[in-house]
Amino acid sequence: MNSRPGPLTPRNRVRELYATPLGRDIVDKILLQSGAPGSLVKLAGGLRLSTLERLTRRFTGPGLVDALLGLVNQHTEPVPDGEPSQAWWREAVFYQIYPRSFCDANGDGIGDLRGISSRLDYLAELGVDCLWLSPIFASPNEDMGYDISDYRAVMAEMGTLTDVDELVAGCHQRGMRIILDLVVNHTSARHAWFQQAIADPDGRYGDYYFLREGAPDRPPNNWDSFFSGPAWRWIPEADRWALHLFAAHQMDLNWSNPAVRDEVADIVGWWLDRGVDGFRLDVINYISKPDGLPDGNPFVGRLMEFTGIEHYFYGPQLDEYLRELRRDGFTRPDGSVAVMVGETPGIGVEGARLLSNTSRAELDLVFNFDVLDLPGRTRWHDYRYDLNYLKRFWLSWQQRLRPGDWIALFLDNHDNPRMLSKVGHGDERDPAVRTSIAKLLATLQLTMRGTPFLFQGQELAATNQSFAGLDELRDVESLNRYQELLVAGTAPEAAWAQIMAGARDHARVPIRWGDDQDFGPTAWLPGRDDTPGFTAAEQQAEPDSVWHWYRQLIALRREHPALTRGSFRPVEPGRKDYLAYVRELDGEAWLIEANLSGRPRRRPRHGLVAEPVLGRPAGPTLGPWETIVGRIDAVQQRR
Ligand code: NOJ
Ligand code: CA
Numbered sequence: 001m002n003s004r005p006g007p008l009t010p011r012n013r014v015r016e017l018y019a020t021p022l023g024r025d026i027v028d029k030i031l032l033q034s035g036a037p038g039s040l041v042k043l044a045g046g047l048r049l050s051t052l053e054r055l056t057r058r059f060t061g062p063g064l065v066d067a068l069l070g071l072v073n074q075h076t077e078p079v080p081d082g083e084p085s086q087a088w089w090r091e092a093v094f095y096q097i098y099p100r101s102f103c104d105a106n107g108d109g110i111g112d113l114r115g116i117s118s119r120l121d122y123l124a125e126l127g128v129d130c131l132w133l134s135p136i137f138a139s140p141n142e143d144m145g146y147d148i149s150d151y152r153a154v155m156a157e158m159g160t161l162t163d164v165d166e167l168v169a170g171c172h173q174r175g176m177r178i179i180l181d182l183v184v185n186h187t188s189a190r191h192a193w194f195q196q197a198i199a200d201p202d203g204r205y206g207d208y209y210f211l212r213e214g215a216p217d218r219p220p221n222n223w224d225s226f227f228s229g230p231a232w233r234w235i236p237e238a239d240r241w242a243l244h245l246f247a248a249h250q251m252d253l254n255w256s257n258p259a260v261r262d263e264v265a266d267i268v269g270w271w272l273d274r275g276v277d278g279f280r281l282d283v284i285n286y287i288s289k290p291d292g293l294p295d296g297n298p299f300v301g302r303l304m305e306f307t308g309i310e311h312y313f314y315g316p317q318l319d320e321y322l323r324e325l326r327r328d329g330f331t332r333p334d335g336s337v338a339v340m341v342g343e344t345p346g347i348g349v350e351g352a353r354l355l356s357n358t359s360r361a362e363l364d365l366v367f368n369f370d371v372l373d374l375p376g377r378t379r380w381h382d383y384r385y386d387l388n389y390l391k392r393f394w395l396s397w398q399q400r401l402r403p404g405d406w407i408a409l410f411l412d413n414h415d416n417p418r419m420l421s422k423v424g425h426g427d428e429r430d431p432a433v434r435t436s437i438a439k440l441l442a443t444l445q446l447t448m449r450g451t452p453f454l455f456q457g458q459e460l461a462a463t464n465q466s467f468a469g470l471d472e473l474r475d476v477e478s479l480n481r482y483q484e485l486l487v488a489g490t491a492p493e494a495a496w497a498q499i500m501a502g503a504r505d506h507a508r509v510p511i512r513w514g515d516d517q518d519f520g521p522t523a524w525l526p527g528r529d530d531t532p533g534f535t536a537a538e539q540q541a542e543p544d545s546v547w548h549w550y551r552q553l554i555a556l557r558r559e560h561p562a563l564t565r566g567s568f569r570p571v572e573p574g575r576k577d578y579l580a581y582v583r584e585l586d587g588e589a590w591l592i593e594a595n596l597s598g599r600p601r602r603r604p605r606h607g608l609v610a611e612p613v614l615g616r617p618a619g620p621t622l623g624p625w626e627t628i629v630g631r632i633d634a635v636q637q638r639r
Helices: 014-018 021-034 039-044 049-060 064-072 113-118 120-126 161-173 192-199 204-208 258-273 298-304 318-330 349-356 387-400 419-424 431-447 476-487 492-502 536-541 546-559 634-638
Strands: 094-097 130-133 150-154 177-182 186-188 232-235 240-243 250-252 278-281 339-343 365-367 451-455 567-571 578-585 588-595 610-614 627-632
Touching: 014 021, 014 039, 014 049, 021 039, 021 064, 021 298, 021 349, 049 064, 064 298, 113 120, 113 161, 120 161, 120 546, 150 161, 150 258, 161 177, 177 258, 186 192, 192 204, 192 240, 204 258, 240 250, 258 318, 318 339, 318 349, 349 365, 349 387, 387 431, 387 567, 419 431, 431 451, 431 546, 431 578, 431 588, 431 627, 476 492, 536 546, 546 610
Parallel strands: 094 130, 094 451, 130 177, 177 278, 278 339, 339 365
Antiparallel strands: 186 250, 232 240, 567 578, 578 588, 588 627, 610 627
């Protein structure tokens, strides 16, 4: 019988730390963040953790190993294999809508629910299975809806509850599903709970948040906010500090209070009763904070850019809270479970498996963000993204997936610049290059094993914008960061370059419909791209367009389960600039091939012959960014 591995101590070795799920993720994350080579793990594998601490203390300061052990000892056993889920979302294509910028039915410059309803035929024609709406609930919009003041009311600009009901019904009539965004790590400071909490900090609602007494010039701990500055705000009315990991008025909820967890489960149930099919859960891995809110390790803080993060990115009660929420909120009276998609920043592959393996009854799918930037780079760096990294990342994921695991595949969302522009790095200003890269990304995302999450505009090859200055931006993160950089002495041009590399507003500009429902110059956030050929109307009219490529790929997936549930086998994985794999199920096999570079590349002689279904017949070379989806005939496949 296997004995349970006990907790690790400083006498254990680096390789034993690396053998635990969170230990592996943390070490991988440190390597990724610093750009250090993976071989370091092998080299240092035999070192005792106490020795490592001694050797590195000069740079890291004391306490690093203790901080690490506290985290990894939560899970010392490997994640189980689990059973495959039969749920619908394993085959689905999700489509994320950023409602403010999707479609504006009443012409006030802000996208709305009726606008979305008016485009359901467009979405059904594209073929997507499930919509995810970024927040539509009542909000003062300090963080564009991610600061909710009432979870059972709709933001006035977006419409009414009746409009939501109509939208849900419209989706279901067309055989589509719809999920909403559950933002419950924090509420807006305008939420009635917070208002009551600060009116009476010792009353019932005081304990809904992290309110702390103290001196107004000394925050309760050293945690940083993700949107610049400390994670604490002094509230004079209450004579207390209040915790906010995000913007100054996004107040963190105290999940260790059972009443908070009951409220959240009730909100979920209320919306499920209205017919929604599940939720995407905003920063859901941050909900559990340790008792006493200890200071963060300053070295970890510098490395990860946010002091304190080791205490809550996989907090002590996270698993427990998620299980409870699944049971009390997401499980319907008939026993079926509405889909739970976790937004989980900082979570690595093993953490993702812990949070979403079917054996663990927590989340269904999680997003892993390590795909977005090259090792040693962050979103704020201006660089050309190399798709060989995406290849390495996805292939290693595929290798590590067990039957009970699945991954959410995404390249774009409302929090990141467009992947197409990161890969093109300016070359995509040429419409032909723009089209090729967009088709390549579409192919990989829609034929890799996992559930694709498309973000609005990908199907139109949307790119980053050439914003002219700060007054064209709306996002609190960018605006705060710019000021913070200036205060720290960064020259304005250099600060602006960072903001332009990473601004979330690139992806948030309105969809270019190219018809009489376009947003126009009064849009809440005007876009600058006006390249001919890339409006929805133009893309739909052109048979060779990116839009039709997406439509055809999605249709293929639907028709051929090999492309969804099929097995996955890489072909010539060591070949640079080349990504190929076979998807296979019940005797049907598909070959996907791609040139990951902007130059022609010879195709390796792998001996597989496939009939192209999308793309041109394969010759000896692949053109720049070229991709081919082909069917391997049955005879050949048996060989
Ligand atoms: C993640 C969301 O995607 C982002 O837009 C938001 O700013 C933060 N969570 C805070 O809610
Ligand atoms: Ca509107």
